[in-house]
């Protein structure tokens with residue numbers, strides 16, 4: 742479902758040491774990036790709980806990107822290996838929690854790969870734009886929302 746006017750919201754969980762620095766390099770190098778991504782900096786991809794991703798969708802994200810250090814470059818040695826193992830299981834569960842697998846993306850971007858960051862994030866934004874808005878949790882949130890005025 743292509744929607745030319747739809748501007749997706751992409752929540753990006755990025756590790757402080759590699760991808761965040763790579764994204765910063767892209768900015769200081771004035772590389773063109775679409776303005777749809779919001780970055781959440783974490784110490785390491787090994788620190789990212791899958792619940793963070795579910796929460797991102799629940800609060801309005803249309804897509805999620807997780808990116809950290811390349812294998813063998815993690816500043817905490819094995820954090821990204823733990824993350825990779827966790828994502829293998831988490832992918833299996835995505836459909837169960839109502840999130841299409843195609844809305845969750847993973848990549849490795851180092852501190853020196855500003856150009857790669859721009860390519861990855863623009864690619865994710867374009868793919869999610871093609872899919873259209875993620876409505877799955879909006880409907881559930883509306884059904885269980887508290888009334889606006891609660892008398893006490």
Ligand code: FES
Pocket residue numbers: 756757758759784785786787809810814815816817818820821
């Ligand atoms: S410090 Fe970057 S993935 Fe672990």
